[in-house]
Amino acid sequence: MSPVQGQPLLELDRVSRAYGEEVVVYALREVSLTIRAGDFMAIIGPSGSGKSTMLGLLGVLDLPSDGVIRIDGVDVGSLDDAGRSKMRGESIGFVFQQFHLIPHLSAQGNVETALLYRNLSRKERTDRARAALDRVGLGARAGHRPVQMSGGEQQRVAIARAIVTDPLLILADEPTGALDTTNAANVMEIFESLRSPERAIVMVTHDLAVADHAERRVSMLDGQIVADEIRLPA
């Protein structure tokens, strides 16, 4: 399972993202990156290095000012909002530092939210969400609301929500940033278990301990990639 041999899932081809009109500030400048199936990658860098901008672009939450982003061969820039939304829903699973669960929905409801508007029967939605919660060890707490759960449990619900659609790419933004050491280790174990030859996992972090779990490490500084290393397992 060499990460280099997988199919390209997501390609950034000389992508720039600039802000401002009169004074143009580049958050990302001519970055090229290929994420392949099977990749378990960490994007690291200090604050202001362009990590968040990168995450927004990888997650199709933002569009580049220049350059091309292809997901599974499709140029993201050629899609309208509905097309980009569909691509996000089908190809990408997000895990955020602040979990971002919908407070009035149960764990089950939160996971099912990722399956809405896809012509699935209610039973199929329920079954798949339940299976995803089982996978993160929270099947028994499906009916609990976020407020009734610990931070670690909330993050596991968020991971279940990210994997329930069986996406090509899981994008995690500081996934352990709001967790204590035990819960953080637990979450990282889950990420390890999610690795598969068909899927890529990308974590954006400034925590080197988290980055150490990844096989591939992309380092960023001042809006550019300064290193892209493959680390063989110890």
Place this chain on the structure above:
Amino acid sequence: MSRYRELLGVAFAGLAARKSRTLLIMLGPTLGVAAIIAAVGLTDSAKGDLKLKLRELGTDLIVAEASSSFGTDTPKMPADAVPRALSVPTVDRVAAVSELSGVVVTPYAEAASVYETVPIPVLAADSQLPSVLDVTMVTGRWLNEFDQQELARSAVIGQGLAEEIDMLPGESRSIDVGGKAYAVVGILERVELDPALNNAVFITFGSAEEDFNDEDQEPNKLYVRADPGTERDTSAILPIAITLGGSTEVAAKIPTDLLAAQSETDTTLQFIVAGMGLLALVVGAVGIANVMSISVIQRSSEIGIRRALGHSRSTVGLQFLLEALGVGILGGLLGVVVGLAAMWAGTNLADWVFVLQPWLPWAGLVGAILVSMLAGIVPALKAARLEPLETLRLG
């Protein structure tokens, strides 16, 4: 289709999750609709008894009467007034009546002087009268062709007179009409539109000619039923059709006109109160727009995550619009219930007849839905335009 069902579920869950907020913004459409229904309903109900009576009586009866022309004691119409009236295409049924002058009715010989002073009117009437007046017999039968042709001395008396002389239903009795004994064959029900008929004695035109020398059988009054909706035009043309340019003068009137005027709702008052209700509805809409706009900001994280999960701008916008629709439907329904309850309480307290125009609750509900949807447009657009990247605080 399943997309819309799921959207409805999401919108409903959104409303149910914030019950007190939902109830508060529902107050706007609820109060507005309730005020409009109560205002329109109560101002209608204030004249409810008159409206009910008018509906019962109908407005299509016209009374054409020969009026006093100079030099004539007892004004009469031409003898062929009935066929002339029937020649008007919008006339449905006609009944003729002729009041006989100088004929004294004495129900009791002992009280003859009383009835000479205050005479009971004697009317020659044709067989159509009850049908045209739309009244039935309290007891017995109306005058028929046999009575007319055979000169049978048959009389029908009005309900008022029957009560005055204590005539029991089914009792056979005769009554002295101008010195002739007439058999009372029936009692005519009270005629609301012409109370004078309640105390009258009716005999046939044949008997009137035979016994009281009313030779030419000229009616002085016609009761006419016009085709529904044509009563105004018919009453205008009737005098011309009856007189045909002759010397007689005929005046036609619609007896329910006065009643109709009395039963008219005070529209000025109705407009003012309904206008205040409408204002409440608009203020409610502003409230919905405000609260939902704030809610969009509060729920920006939810909107961001939904967008990240693949929900498009239009789906998110529609979700908020459906929440506004939900507020409109629930608020409108509650408003209809509250409005009807207020009407029921008001009509009971004031002892009015409950009059509800059937379109009113529907109009209230549709109004609440429209206004809420309009109020929901701005927050929905706001939600749709929210950039997920701004709300998710990455990195």
